[in-house]
Amino acid sequence: MTEGSEPDHIAIIMDGNGRWARRRFSPRTEGHKAGVRATQAIIEACARRGVTALTLFAFSSENWRRPESEVRILMELFLRTLRDEIGRLHENGIRVRFIGDRAGLGRSLQTEIGRAEEKTAANGNLTVNIAANYGGRQDIAQAARRVAEEVAAGRMRPEEVDARTLGAYVSLSDLPEPDLFIRTGGERRISNYLLWHLAYTELWFxxxxxxxxxxxxxxxxxxxxxGRQRRFGRTTEQVEHQRHA
Incomplete structure (x- = not known):
């Protein structure tokens, strides 16, 4: 993929809700509510552009370290938003999927996640992947564990294990890797997000x-x-030759 092409898959870390609220002398919850509205607008914008997949970091496995009261409010907002929005997303042909350890989430939220995935499973306009209780290292570790189970069961030989094999077991293995990663809020790091998937992704902060x-x-x-040229290890001349071939 070279200059001028559209990104098929966009991944976003949605950072800055709390600081947005603090600058307005408002509770952090108001920032999270405003963040939900921004999320709705970006989903709609991606759908209009014909983006294939949008992956959003909603709640990391490290976010449990936040104050208990804020985590509780986030989970309640998450549940309410899912209930309120899934009908509209479905009407617009948007598929919703979740990655992460949903077993660590509340039972009501787990139920609603299952309903949302089932209701939108056949939609094909845009796939929105929501990372909740997700960590990139945990994702890779889980994939390695599943490969180890295959080897232990005799269904795979150790010498068959390579990057391609392992990659088939990480989350979102059925989708193209993200072309573009966006992080808002001023931080310049990827914070344990999609570590396997972002190897050749263009980063934008x-x-x-x-x-x-x-x-x-x-x-x-x-x-x-x-405006960038994606070479994937090749030279500029190779990319240009392929582009004009």
Missing amino acids: TDRLWPDFDSAALEEAIADYQ
């Missing part, structure tokens, strides 16, 4: 806080992506 990230900001990120 912005100081804009997530509630302020809109379709215009998305366009800016995509325009920057389209």
